[in-house]
Amino acid sequence: MxxxxxxxxxxxxxxxxxxxxxxxxxxxxxxxxxxxxxxxxxxxxxxxxRTTELVQPGVLHDVCSAVHPMALATEFFRQFEIERRVDFVVPEASYANPLDGAAGSRAAIAYRDLDRTVAELGRDGAAYARLYRPLLQRLEGITDFALGGSMLRWPRDPLAAIVTALRTAEQGTPLWGMRFREDAAPALLSGVAAHSIGRMPHLATAAVGIVLGALGHARGWPVPVGxxxxxxxxxxxxxxxxxxxxxxxxxxxxxxxxxxxxxxxxxxxxxxxxxxxxxxxxxxxxxxxxxFRFGDAASKVDFVLDGPIPWQDPRVAAAATVHLGGTRAQLATAEFDVAHGRHPERPYVLLAQPTTFDSGRNPADVNAVWSYTHVPRGSDVDVAPAVIAQIERFAPGFRDRIVAHTVTTAAQLAGYNRNYVGGDFSAxxxxxxxxxxxxxxxxxxxxxxxxxxxxxxxxxxxxxxxxxxxxxxxxxxxxxxxxxxxxxxxxx
Missing domain, CATH: 3.50.50.60 (FAD/NAD(P)-binding domain)
Incomplete structure (x- = not known):
């Protein structure tokens, strides 16, 4: 000390x-x-x-957050020297976005290594690099602008703020597809932007996605051991x-x-x-x-499996975080439904598979899988069937691996934490x-x-x-x- x-x-x-x-x-x-x-x-x-036994005795699941994109990058945790106090595993792949149909065997993968990501994105690789490379070159200024306090203050690095604003303006408006010709790169961008629970394209969701994506290609998205x-x-x-x-x-x-x-x-x-x-x-x-307005909500489904998730594209197993929902258009449709008070038939699902990276957390024969989907605020609907179907879509045989699962509705999330009004975990x-x-x-x-x-x-x-x-x-x-x-x- x-x-x-x-x-x-x-x-x-x-x-x-x-x-x-x-x-x-x-x-x-x-x-x-x-x-x-x-x-x-x-x-x-x-x-x-919090981390506790949500599904079965002796099996640990994270109650809310499971993977922490900002834990290694933000000024508080850096000054607190969190890496000296907590063990983290930082996967080579920050997040993945499986695609079905003809592209089903080539999921989009966001590696920490931008060049590796670009190499696997085909015709859109160079365009994706042009979007992210200026952000990574000014990452300190961008994290200061986005996370350094009130956004009403003058940024320490005005050029970083301008670069962030330009990328946000592009990806948060109907111009969001102008630089891309295929599905993989836009799906990567939309999958991470959807973390903010909101319509797409939209400036606010784009801003969140741009910053989280940049962190994924810089420090990575770490999993805390334990x-x-x-x-x-x-x-x-x-x-x-x-x-x-x-x-x-x-x-x-x-x-x-x-x-x-x-x-x-x-x-x-x-x-x-x-x-x-x-x-x-x-x-x-x-x-x-x-x-002050509250947003839409999350409903969580935690699983215990008897083995690994059988991803159609095995590379998806290398990512602790997986965004499920398909193409950018399909993700946007799901979020549009939520914003209009509906439960999507094919929802956006955010899935974490920490067992791969923290194998000592649970018994050797147990795979604890964490997931949530977006729902209208206050929902008490059991979303497990829709979530299981969406995972099965990209991992055929997943359903047969399930030993047990537990659903936490948005209404139950609100009861769990007073800050989660209606299940809005963003407060x-x-x-x-x-x-x-x-x-x-x-x-x-x-x-x-x-x-x-x-x-x-x-x-x-x-x-x-x-x-x-x-x-x-x-x-x-x-x-x-x-x-x-x-x-x-x-x-x-």
Whole structure:
């Protein structure tokens, strides 16, 4: 740990919610010498990074996130030296997108090595390279622009911001197919853009896809050894090591319960903040929070198989993440249906196969497979038949491998985590307006108008993902405004 212990302050801080953002905030405050207590409503910490026995005793599945595109690339985790605290496996293939019909034996594969990806994309390889190479050449500037705080600030690398904006404008409008002649490259781009749950083409979904895709060709999409909970464990251990406290089974329903704390940081949705702290928030800010819109949802299907997934194209097994849905047009149709309140017959399915890369997580004869699909917000529909059919489409014989499976509907996700309103795990729809004003138009979106009250969740910039950034930025804002302190060092 850091050798120089900071002087502890008399003022105390409370963090509500022990997801990655809440714990990142607590790490930052504790290391700055602020006595901090984290309150978690559930029995265990972790939020979107829990790992537990979902399907069968003794078989571990990640409850929410399974693969972490931003874990090795974002500034908080880099300063926290996450790679020294957690073991990751980084597959050579970041993600794959199987195609059927004549192209069924040649799935599109996004390797960390851009040149290898380009070589397998046929006639569109050179066009794909021209799209991504300028992004990779300015990757630091692009991650700073997209994830470096409020998007209302002036970027450190204006050229990187311009390159990102141009690629977003191309891939987020009807121009998105102009540089391609075949199906594979557009399918790769659309499969990763669909992570944001929204219509395609659309500027917001394109922006998400461009950044995640660039990370896939740079640092890769890592799998944490032992499951996503090891990330949470590392954060929690650091909080405790620096004098912080964590209380589970302790929901906070009213801000008055925190009267003994000078500063309060909320790793909650905007709806949660309104419910808990609405009495102390100005009316104008309450109205802004009330206007903040939630997006559509996910429904999860976890499987236990008796062997590997029998992919029609064996190369798909080399990717921890697989985007299922077919061509760009087919993916867009599925997302269009969800946006209009329908459950697609052939849905977009995001599948993770961590057993290939973390074989010690479960017994040797068990293959634990994780998947989710997009559904209208609040859905209680059993999506397993549609998901199984979509996997079977690209992996004939998959159905026969299933030993057991468990469905978690969008409605159940909302019950699992208060932040997932209606099953929206992003804590707010990903739209251009809500990327710029998240949750309100402000260069310091984590600081509310109420003295000592901060929002530290995915409902603030830079939005969803396991990156800890929202909590880190909120804590830095609190240190400046409430304590007159600078951000502490985070390394071991």
């Amino acid at each position: 850091s050798s120089a212990a900071p002087r502890r302050t008399a003022a105390r801080a409370a963090v509500v919610g022990a997801g990655p953002n809440g714990l990142a905030a607590a790490v930052t405050l504790a290391r700055a010498g602020v006595p901090v207590t984290v309150f978690e409503a559930a029995e265990t910490i972790g939020g979107g990074t 499951g996503s909970r090891v990330i949470t464990d590392a954060l929690a251990a650091d909080v405790l090591a620096h004098g912080g406290q964590i209380e589970t089974n302790h929901p906070i329903d009213r801000i008055a319960e925190l009267d003994g704390y000078d500063v309060k940081l909320f790793d909650t949705s905007t709806r949660g903040l309104l419910s808990i702290a609405g009495d102390v928030l100005p009316a104008r800010y309450r109205r802004a929070l009330s206007r 707010g729809a990903i739209t251009m307006r809500q990327l710029l004003a998240r949750p309100a138009l402000n260069t310091d979106p984590w600081r509310t108008p109420a003295r000592g009250v901060y929002l530290a969740s995915s409902a603030t910039s830079p939005g969803p993902g396991v990156h800890g950034l929202a909590g880190w930025y909120a804590a830095q804002s609190a240190l400046r405004h409430e304590f007159g302190l600078q951000a502490p060092a985070l390394g071991m």
